[in-house]
Amino acid sequence: MVREPALEELYQGLTTLARRARDVGDNLHPGLTLVAYTLLTQVDATPGIRAADLAAHFCLDKSTLSRQLEQLTSAGLLRREGERPGRRGYVLALTAAGKKHLDAAAQAVRDRLAGRLADWDDRDIAAFAHLVTRFNHGAGHP
Amino acid sequence: MVREPALEELYQGLTTLARRARDVGDNLHPGLTLVAYTLLTQVDATPGIRAADLAAHFCLDKSTLSRQLEQLTSAGLLRREGERPGRRGYVLALTAAGKKHLDAAAQAVRDRLAGRLADWDDRDIAAFAHLVTRFNHGAGHP
DNA sequence: ATGCTAGAGTTGTAAATTGCAACTCAAAGA
DNA sequence: TCTTTGAGTTGCAATTTACAACTCTAGCAT
Numbered sequence: 001m002v003r004e005p006a007l008e009e010l011y012q013g014l015t016t017l018a019r020r021a022r023d024v025g026d027n028l029h030p031g032l033t034l035v036a037y038t039l040l041t042q043v044d045a046t047p048g049i050r051a052a053d054l055a056a057h058f059c060l061d062k063s064t065l066s067r068q069l070e071q072l073t074s075a076g077l078l079r080r081e082g083e084r085p086g087r088r089g090y091v092l093a094l095t096a097a098g099k100k101h102l103d104a105a106a107q108a109v110r111d112r113l114a115g116r117l118a119d120w121d122d123r124d125i126a127a128f129a130h131l132v133t134r135f136n137h138g139a140g141h142p
Numbered sequence: 143m144v145r146e147p148a149l150e151e152l153y154q155g156l157t158t159l160a161r162r163a164r165d166v167g168d169n170l171h172p173g174l175t176l177v178a179y180t181l182l183t184q185v186d187a188t189p190g191i192r193a194a195d196l197a198a199h200f201c202l203d204k205s206t207l208s209r210q211l212e213q214l215t216s217a218g219l220l221r222r223e224g225e226r227p228g229r230r231g232y233v234l235a236l237t238a239a240g241k242k243h244l245d246a247a248a249q250a251v252r253d254r255l256a257g258r259l260a261d262w263d264d265r266d267i268a269a270f271a272h273l274v275t276r277f278n279h280g281a282g283h284p
Numbered sequence: 285a286t287g288c289t290a291g292a293g294t295t296g297t298a299a300a301t302t303g304c305a306a307c308t309c310a311a312a313g314a
Numbered sequence: 315t316c317t318t319t320g321a322g323t324t325g326c327a328a329t330t331t332a333c334a335a336c337t338c339t340a341g342c343a344t
Contacts, residue, residue, distance in 0.1 A: 006268045007255045008248060012187075013274030014159065015167070015180045016200065020278075021160030022302075022329095023201035028153070035330075038157045045154075052292060058158065059165035061332050066294055068330090088340055089292045106150060113149045116280055126148045128273040131266065132155030136162075138258055164300095164331075177301075194321060203303050208323055210301090230311055231321045289342080294335105301330075308323080314316085 028112050029105040035068055040077060040102045043092050050089040077101060170254050171247040177210055179251075182219060182244045185234050192231040219243060 025034035032040070042057060043049055055065045069092070072078040077098030081091045094102065117125055167176035174182070184199060185191055197207045211234070214220040219240030223233045236244065259267055 003256065003259075003264050003267050004252055006264070006271045007252045007259070009275060010267065010271035011170070011251050011255055012180075012183055013271060013278055015163070015176060015183070016278050017156065017274065018160050018163030018167075018176065019180055020201045021157070021163070025157070025160075033329085034157060034160065038154075038161055041154055041157070050292080059162045060330095062293065063295075063333080064331055066292095070294090087291095109153050110146055110149045113153055114145065117145075117149070117277075122145050122148070124273065125145050125152065127269065128277070129148045129152035129155060131270040131273065132159065133151060135259075135270065136155055136158050138261075175300085192321080202301095204322065205304080205324075206302050208321095212323090225311090230319095286344085287342100288344095289340105291340080292338085294337080296335085297333090299331085299333105302328085304326090304328105306323105306325085309321085311318100311320085313318080 028109050030108070032101060032105045036072060036077070037102075037105055039065075039068060039072060040094060040098055041106075043078065044094055044099070044102055047093075048091050050087070050091055052089055054092075072098070170251050172250070174243060174247045178214060178219070179244075179247055181207075181210060181214060182236060182240055183248070185220065186236055186241070186244055189235075190226060190233050192229070192233055194231055196234075214240070 021034060025037065029037050038058070039054065042054060046053070051065050051069055052062065054060075054069075055062050058065075069078060073080065076095055079093050079095045079098075081093050163176060167179065171179050180200070181196065184196060188195070193207050193211055194204065196202075196211075197204050200207075211220060215222065218237055221235050221237045221240075223235050225232050
């Protein structure tokens with residue numbers, strides 16, 4: 001198999017990435033934890049999303065999400081909207097403050113990331129982004 | 143800028159990856175935590191590596207590594223060898239048992255990952271692996 | 285309608301992962 | 315020889331997470 005070495009390299013790279021995440025996250029979006037950033041981003045990108053959907057997306061326990069969403073809610077960044085007919089639970093949405101914080105953090109992320117990838121060309125960045133997205137799509141529902 | 147949307151997609155993908163890491167790791171290499179797997183792999187791949195080098199590589203604190211290496215050592219997977227002249231600290235190396243566990247885990251990883259990427263072609267996998275590696279190389283020393 | 289089932293969320297509890305600060309120890313260098 | 319500095323350890327606390335047991339209620343079948 002030609003792909004075996006590549007699989008190994010890939011997994012090693014992904015695990016390294018994962019273990020560095022806290023450090024990178026702290027540097028990249030000051031003021032917003034990695035947890036907060038990922039949740040706000042996902043809520044913003046997925047209208048009508050509920051806590052259970054977030055749990056499935058990130059492969060986390062309901063209880064973990066419950067507590068983290070509680071924090072964001074009482075911080076005024078997130079809001080629980082009414083239910084949707086045909087589905088239980090409540091729908092999540094950003095507050096105006098949440099949207100503002102997320103936008104600022106996203107801008108900071110783009111700037112920092114652009115700096116770190118200054119010597120990459122546009123095609124490589126786009127390819128990398130698409131591959132990561134594709135990888136994440138396949139995962140989570142094995 | 144054309145790259146702005148790609149940067150955003152990339153970072154979102156990377157953070158999602160990071161937050162799923164525990165779950166993925168548990169599934170991928172049963173019996174070895176994500177921490178243990180990453181450390182053993184790195185020690186195996188980098189002869190003469192020391193604790194401080196690992197800390198730098200993973201952007202973690204010395205104390206974190208100290209404790210994690212202690213666990214692996216007392217589990218009989220890792221061994222502290224003598225010092226190297228001109229450099230302080232001691233050199234880490236896998237024991238026979240550590241090598242055996244790591245090899246088994248790596249095989250499991252390849253199998254599982256191959257299953258998850260069954261519909262990818264070899265070129266995409268290789269490209270993904272190289273991009274991740276390149277990204278990790280750039281990071282950590284800003 | 286009535287009642288059962290199952291999905292959504294919360295809370296109690298415990299474990300794992302990590303960082304910071306203060307420390308010891310010994311090697312490098314002046 | 316003596317000072318500096320790098321490597322590692324330990325005390326402490328915060329964060330992140332899972333599992334289990336619970337409540338509540340919407341949806342379904344009878």
